[in-house]
Amino acid sequence: MRVVAVTACPTGIAHTYMAAEALEQAAKATGDEILVETQGSAGSTALSASDVRDADAVILAADVGVTDRERFASKPVVEGTVKQAINDAAGLIERARDAAGRHPASAGAGTPSEPEPESGEVAGTGFGTRLRQWLMTGVSYVIPFVAAGGLLIALSFAIGGYQITEAPDVTERFDPASLTSWAALANQVGSAAFEFLVPVLAGFIAFAMADRPALAPGFVGGAAAVAVDAGFLGGLVAGLLAGAVVGGLRRIRVPRAVAGIMPVVVLPFLGSLIVGGLMFVLLGAPIAAAMTALTGWLNGLTGVSALLLGALLGGMIAVDAGGPINKVAYTFAVGGLTTGSDTALQIMAAVMGAGMVPPLALALAATVRGSSFSRAERESSRPAWLLGASFITEGAIPFAAADPLRVIPSAVLGSATTGALSMAFGATLRAPHGGVFVLPLVGDPLLYFLAIVAGVLVSALAVLVAKRIGRAPRSAESAPVESSAVTV
Template sequence: MPSLDLRRSVLIGVSHMIPFVVVGGLLQALGLMLGGSAPLVFTLGSLALYLLAPVLAGYISFAIAGRPGLMPGLTAGLAATVTGAGFLGGLIGGVLAGILAQQLGRVPLPEWLRGLAAFLLVPLVATLISGGAMLAVIGPPLASFMRVFGGWLDGLNGVSAVLLAAALGAMTVADLGGPLNKAAYLFAITGVSGAGQAGAGIHGAGLIGGRPLALMAAVMVAGMSAPLACWFATVVRPSAYTPAERRDGRSAGVLGALFISEGAIPFAAIRPMVVIPSLMLGGMVAATGSMLAGATLTAPHGGVFALLSAGHLIGLLGSLALGATLAAGGLLLSRGGGRDRDRNVTDRAASLGGR
């Protein structure tokens, strides 16, 4: 039976959820481009997004309790969607279902009942408790909170919106795919889920709103700016980097274009105290510029492919370019006159390039 590690379990759930977010959002954006909410493409995207909370909850529960936790988690996540608790409800439901299944699996049973425990008794009891609690106790107040939260984000204006964008931009880049990065991204997802009321039905499942979509754009350009800055720095002054770093730079460019901020890890791992502040500055500038430009994104992931759903595309691209350029400038200034001083360090860290 897996041990309880909530942080690891939540990250596992999020990693399984992201393909549904990416594909669902892009399909909805493509459907809107083809003619509104009626086309088949938009409906397929809505179906994918409708599964967001169940998949998140199911795999969180699975990570905590193993196979006996999968069915209770999926059911609790579906209950969260039905009640309108959305993503946040899925997260709570998955943790609850997983802990219940884990603890129930430790209850001593007679020999003749042990064979039934893993595939019948534990899932049955855990589903009744976690699913029932989500439908009757947890879901309704969470749904109210999501509506209030989405409305609060939609009502942000002026300095408050810019400061929030700057903070999330810095968090997105601070640990390059770690807990702060995930927290910023999930904050944006929670906002758009609250604004869109994902529990309104399959055809209404979506990421719809005003200010929340601007926040989504801000987080995405911040996450893209860091690896793109690393690539840009190696292109502008290749003599400052070793061949291994230049290869890492090309990989970072591709990953950055896809909104995979981990592409900057090989550079940050070598000289974190210098590289990360430069990348954070670029992320803050990109996010703030995107918010000021009024850029929005309907698709919550996908990088360049998400541009199909962008509003104020010129402002979004300009903010991304500005943030990446500033971060690249900071990286180049920190390199000084050349690469020889850092050659030994970079050679020892070259194995990180495959991450």
């Protein structure tokens, strides 16, 4: 059987390439041919038209919308998540074999046997999965803006202090010999990057739903959400609304003479008018009121409520090591940064500290008691130190994939501990990323470091205890996913 596949995750760092490696190994084991296009941050070589034409089936293992999926309209398509590809690549290969058997005419030129991508009826995909993919697509495009803007703002505070926000516009006064001017420049460039967050979120949610014609309505809806102070929640609503509106308009049959200008003129025009109008006139005000209430609730969190929120977000960050639940917690924290409140800055600190815990804890556990881990896991522990220190939670994936029932609860316990302690200590963070490299920018850095160390020790101890309960160490050869993770 000839199979083509596409893998993609929100960050495009680890899951994307691990899923590709797992699929390639599973296909090799069954004697099938597979070509995988990894739509990740490092880029990839796209599948050629002949590759797609000659394929018997298509596997889409993605947590975000797949770019140019219309290429596969004439092929039997099997969809799954990157986690399914990592944990059960053989199952996806078997599903692809069954799909190819039901559509024997799909090989070669064939006739369309699958519905159009926007219909949402591709095998193995429900509305809940689709919704998650749409939202994660928006988040994946927001993350670079968050990282660039947040680190620039944090750098400006480190150089010029928090009062740098009051500096005059650098277009009016900029002194190349003044450190304050450079701090002001970094702050204003970072703030400009942050202004794109909501429009980009809305635009690419819409793009995932209805392709390029929905980009302009999504961006317009996101900009309208910013204008009416509807924030991230408004961006989510605007993106979903734009995708639905443009998707509905695409279903309208029009004369052939008009069809050519529909994607580039008519759909963006009508979509922007409808979505922008609804956001300004009808939806913006109630969403803004909800955002105001949410901000007020966050600002009012103290004592036990703050501890519980920190523990909850910390557990969410660890439970799927960079997957969709992790991104929900991260997006919640980043969204709060735009409010600038102390509680929002505390939440950002708690989330980043908790996200550092799983890789660091597992690296520590594998170093302290290597006999409890396979050779591949011990090799994975070395890069896990750096990944954890850099706030890349995906460093825990090789361990979680090999032994999820023991590793994941232990990671969640340690991360929840760090999240709760960070909130209790009142540590704050304005940078959305950076790990230990932005530690000097943290409010109460010593207590924050103590919270991280406590979580790492709790998680490492928990996993070592769990490993001793009814489990013999696995050999490296018996864990193909682990060995693929070493390459990542």
